[in-house]
Amino acid sequence: MSQPLSNDLLQDLKELLYGGDLLPGDALMSQRKMAEHYQVSRSTVREAVVQLESEGFIDVQHGGKTRCSNLLEPYFDLPPEGLGDNLEFQLQVMEVRAMLEGEAAYYAALRASDEQLQALDREYQLMRQRGQGDTTLSKAKDDLRFHMMIAESSHHLLIISFSQIFYSRFFNAIYGVLSRTLKKYGRYPDGIRSQHSVIHQTIMHRDADAARNAAIEHILYTRRHLEGD
Amino acid sequence: MSQPLSNDLLQDLKELLYGGDLLPGDALMSQRKMAEHYQVSRSTVREAVVQLESEGFIDVQHGGKTRCSNLLEPYFDLPPEGLGDNLEFQLQVMEVRAMLEGEAAYYAALRASDEQLQALDREYQLMRQRGQGDTTLSKAKDDLRFHMMIAESSHHLLIISFSQIFYSRFFNAIYGVLSRTLKKYGRYPDGIRSQHSVIHQTIMHRDADAARNAAIEHILYTRRHLEGD
DNA sequence: CACTGCTAACTGGTCTGACCAAAAGTATAG
DNA sequence: CTATACTTTTGGTCAGACCAGTTAGCAGTG
Numbered sequence: 001m002s003q004p005l006s007n008d009l010l011q012d013l014k015e016l017l018y019g020g021d022l023l024p025g026d027a028l029m030s031q032r033k034m035a036e037h038y039q040v041s042r043s044t045v046r047e048a049v050v051q052l053e054s055e056g057f058i059d060v061q062h063g064g065k066t067r068c069s070n071l072l073e074p075y076f077d078l079p080p081e082g083l084g085d086n087l088e089f090q091l092q093v094m095e096v097r098a099m100l101e102g103e104a105a106y107y108a109a110l111r112a113s114d115e116q117l118q119a120l121d122r123e124y125q126l127m128r129q130r131g132q133g134d135t136t137l138s139k140a141k142d143d144l145r146f147h148m149m150i151a152e153s154s155h156h157l158l159i160i161s162f163s164q165i166f167y168s169r170f171f172n173a174i175y176g177v178l179s180r181t182l183k184k185y186g187r188y189p190d191g192i193r194s195q196h197s198v199i200h201q202t203i204m205h206r207d208a209d210a211a212r213n214a215a216i217e218h219i220l221y222t223r224r225h226l227e228g229d
Numbered sequence: 230m231s232q233p234l235s236n237d238l239l240q241d242l243k244e245l246l247y248g249g250d251l252l253p254g255d256a257l258m259s260q261r262k263m264a265e266h267y268q269v270s271r272s273t274v275r276e277a278v279v280q281l282e283s284e285g286f287i288d289v290q291h292g293g294k295t296r297c298s299n300l301l302e303p304y305f306d307l308p309p310e311g312l313g314d315n316l317e318f319q320l321q322v323m324e325v326r327a328m329l330e331g332e333a334a335y336y337a338a339l340r341a342s343d344e345q346l347q348a349l350d351r352e353y354q355l356m357r358q359r360g361q362g363d364t365t366l367s368k369a370k371d372d373l374r375f376h377m378m379i380a381e382s383s384h385h386l387l388i389i390s391f392s393q394i395f396y397s398r399f400f401n402a403i404y405g406v407l408s409r410t411l412k413k414y415g416r417y418p419d420g421i422r423s424q425h426s427v428i429h430q431t432i433m434h435r436d437a438d439a440a441r442n443a444a445i446e447h448i449l450y451t452r453r454h455l456e457g458d
Numbered sequence: 459c460a461c462t463g464c465t466a467a468c469t470g471g472t473c474t475g476a477c478c479a480a481a482a483g484t485a486t487a488g
Numbered sequence: 489c490t491a492t493a494c495t496t497t498t499g500g501t502c503a504g505a506c507c508a509g510t511t512a513g514c515a516g517t518g
Contacts, residue, residue: 004291004470004471004472005471005472006279006471006472011315014315014317014318015315015317018315018317018318018321019317030497030498030499031498031499032497032498032499040472040473041472041473041474042473042474043272043275043471043472043473043474044471044472044473046272046276046499046500047275047276047279047471047472049499050235050276050279050280051279051280051283054280054283054284055283060499061480061481061498061499062479062480062481062498062499062500063479063480063481063482063497063498063499063500064480064481064482064498064499065481065482065497065498065499066498066499071398072394072398075394075398089386092385092386092387092388093387095332095336095385095387096332096387096388096391099328099329099331099332100328102328103324103325103328107324156321156324157318157321158321158322158324158325159325162325162391234500234501235500235501259468259469259470260469260470261468261469261470269501269502270501270502270503271502271503272500272501272502272503273500273501273502275470275471276500276501278470289470290469290470290509290510291469291470291471291508291509291510292468292469292470292471292508292509292510292511293469293470293509293510293511294468294469294470294510294511295469295470
């Protein structure tokens, strides 16, 4: 029954990580604070930390802070650069975005904290006010930040990890989609703003299924504008 | 350059185990003797030992001796160590599988070549004929091979890449789901076989939406059996 | 002689407090 | 404002102690 203490602690820490309360890249408490917080000795903390590290959940650095690691990072060593302007690849990127952001929105609607909902709301209001007069690049970044915030609100370690990797590695392709679309129509398609609004509202109302559909529809809408060159 | 001490020790101990000088069941030195032998403190020894244990190389028992474990045993009956044993994480893995395999099935139904459909059909027939009398491990592998073939038939570079990474990296967790389910019900849930059949048929008929739904439902069905411990 | 039961000598698990080394933060000089 | 030096914080290691199970040996008993 009574597991070793370090094992209890290990489970506690894992749940902290799985729960998505710590995003990949975020710093954990120092070992000394953990010891105090969990009322165990630092030796015990270390044994749990060493295990977490060996299982790949955290990156620990002598002298520096210990951070939650991205579970998928080690597997994406070679970023496929140069694919950013390939139409076929851009279509695939959008298809994966639809899948990923649909799930992110779904779980965000279910599990976002109230603070995260407020932060998301602020970000959405900011995004509305901008929009004109900005560069294509800044628009792309705004768009990704909005979607990344949704992913981070999902409290889903795997989806967060995948989103981080995906948005950073394939930013070129995502940006390529936007500039290709702008070149074709001269401006943002009309649906984008209202679609962002629907995503925003459904998450705020915690309507998970509607949020997923809205996010998917949003991406596929953009994707449709790419086809038929 | 210079690794942490406990890491050097870890490597030394692993070589000892790999070298076959210690047979499964043989006892290791006590931690105090290791400390003296390697001229390090016992804390350092413990950090290495804890890692070895979490990686399944040794069995350590409070009060008793620490023994070299049979490296293959965990793959046959014991629940997998480390990544795979946490319920919360297993649920997340299943959620991502549902997302991933849904999309894979969708695009496979759309874009699989005739040769791929035939190969998939052969694999499905083989999977049906087996099923009894096989080990949990071989069942898990069969299952993954079937789903990986679907992913490969999707002609979708990103989905194939991610599936490969996901299945290899998180195999332990996926296997953990299976053995947990078997332990709980004594056998495969009834729905699995018929669900595989539906996935197979919908892809064969190139009904993309139905294939996606079938694949998602299949995983979520398995996932539901995990909840409520 | 075999068996039982106790004890003493292991083993691993945890705690404390100290010190070192690397990184991060902060104040200071240019 | 930048670059440097200093201080603080963080992880890595060490020493020695105590607790908690396990094992082994030894005495006593039948």
